[in-house]
Amino acid sequence: MNYEGLSKKNVLRLLKEYLKEDFTYSSGRILGSMCTSPHSFAKRIFIKAIDKNLGDAGLFPGTMKLEQEAIAIIGSLLSKPDASGYIVSGGTEANLMAMWIARNLARKDRPEVIVPESAHFSFDKAANLLGLKLVKIGLDENFQVKTKDVRETINRNTVAIVGIAGSTELGVVDPISELSEIALNNSVYLHVDASFGGFVLPFLRDLGYNVPDFDFSLKGVCSITIDSHKMGLAPIPAGGILFRDKEYIKSVSIKVPYLSGGEITQGTILGTRSGASAVAVWALLKHMGREGYQRVVKKCMDLTDMIVKRVEKSKKVYLITNPIMNIVGLSSNSLEPKQLADGLRKRGWAVSSTQTHIRLVIMPHLKKKHIIRFLSDLEELA
The missing domain is CATH 3.40.640.10 (Type I PLP-dependent aspartate aminotransferase-like (Major domain))
Structure with a gap:
């Protein structure tokens, strides 16, 4: 610990440098987390x-x-x-x-x-x-x-x-x-x-x-x-x-x-x-009320359905099972799950992998444009 405290400005400058390393929900690049940006x-x-x-x-x-x-x-x-x-x-x-x-x-x-x-x-x-x-x-x-x-x-x-x-x-x-x-x-x-x-x-x-x-x-x-x-x-x-x-x-x-x-x-x-x-x-x-949460869930399921329909047409990736909620398991015909997840990470996407598949969690911070970009990279990589 330093003896004399730093100015708020200097602390914020240091903080900014560290936080640059983090993924952000607002970027739409986090697709493997069960958490999301909290409601304002x-x-x-x-x-x-x-x-x-x-x-x-x-x-x-x-x-x-x-x-x-x-x-x-x-x-x-x-x-x-x-x-x-x-x-x-x-x-x-x-x-x-x-x-x-x-x-x-x-x-x-x-x-x-x-x-x-x-x-x-x-x-x-x-x-x-x-x-x-x-x-x-x-x-x-x-x-x-x-x-x-x-x-x-x-x-x-x-x-x-x-x-x-x-x-x-x-x-x-x-x-x-x-x-x-x-x-x-x-x-x-x-x-x-x-x-x-x-x-x-x-x-x-x-x-x-x-x-x-x-x-x-x-x-x-x-x-x-x-x-x-x-x-x-x-x-x-x-x-x-x-x-x-x-x-x-x-x-x-x-x-x-x-x-x-x-x-x-x-x-x-x-x-x-x-x-x-x-x-x-x-x-x-x-x-939020019940109606507010219904809207949140519907949005996530609409994006989930969008992914499902795209994957069903793909010759490179396939569904592990038909999702019943906003979690999707995908695998590739040519790459192991970890290889696929690592390749996506290099392209800026944060997904998780298991022994059998990569996992996508379609949370409220995601938008249609994010899903379109992700699916494009997925097809190229797989």
């Missing part, structure tokens, strides 16, 4: 609430009420307006909380969690932190978890089953209704990771798409992860975790007696929590 209104609200700390809710009771109202609105999207939960840092923290609670509720000596092979890496983190054994189940030809194998894998050590509603790699929705039935029949906790799909699937249904049940309308679903900082357009960090029963949270809650706002009980992993995130989520939900 949410940015303003975030700054207004920048000093709010939900970890000391006694000092910020208004902020706490806004978080609770945001959870109720999100709960209504997921068929349970009286759900309990929190605005957290993201899907990783939300999934960790769900596994923490599932483990504590079950009280097993050698706890096991059944997850699809498509599950997010956050479940590996949760297993490592919580001493869980992850049992990974293979996928069928539709890239959904094999429910028959889930049934056959459950044993007396199983503390939770995980289903995905919008997989990271392809946006696939597992047969959550079948998992719900399995969970109920075996008295096992079922968690749904809808980190991405949570702010897509309800609005796809509104728009007339055939959307399978995945939420609290299924009695076996105990908790759902849903990220507002993805398709919800909120500033990072803004994940969400919702529970069917507020009693679940008691299994991980502790009393905090020394806070200046008075003694409270905390049920989250973090102590200090950003109130700005919760307030921004609340403001966006109020401002």
Whole structure:
């Protein structure tokens, strides 16, 4: 650390040099991220609430009420307006909380969690932190978890089953209704990771798409992860975790007696929590309304359909599966996925790759002109 502080002008000059290295959403060159540029209104609200700390809710009771109202609105999207939960840092923290609670509720000596092979890496983190054994189940030809194998894998050590509603790699929705039935029949906790799909699937249904049940309308679903900082357009960090029963949270809650706002009980992993995130989520939900999010999702799906139609005519690239939401998996007849992704990177495009395909996530910052340019480069390269 320098002894004398730099002028604001010099700090900003240095900052500008570093940030030049970053991709920007506004350029339309980011096609592999599940995040996007936050809504301008949410940015303003975030700054207004920048000093709010939900970890000391006694000092910020208004902020706490806004978080609770945001959870109720999100709960209504997921068929349970009286759900309990929190605005957290993201899907990783939300999934960790769900596994923490599932483990504590079950009280097993050698706890096991059944997850699809498509599950997010956050479940590996949760297993490592919580001493869980992850049992990974293979996928069928539709890239959904094999429910028959889930049934056959459950044993007396199983503390939770995980289903995905919008997989990271392809946006696939597992047969959550079948998992719900399995969970109920075996008295096992079922968690749904809808980190991405949570702010897509309800609005796809509104728009007339055939959307399978995945939420609290299924009695076996105990908790759902849903990220507002993805398709919800909120500033990072803004994940969400919702529970069917507020009693679940008691299994991980502790009393905090020394806070200046008075003694409270905390049920989250973090102590200090950003109130700005919760307030921004609340403001966006109020401002956008259901109709606003329908428009956002429709725009993304229109661009997705544009890509699908172009790829179906191509002799160089092909779809891994027909997308059900705004995530597209593509592969080349001549290049390995990593080669294709690296080649696109050299041309200024940021996409992600897996062993079988490159992944495109068609987010709200993208426009038709960006997709046209990308498809042109893709055809040339592939």
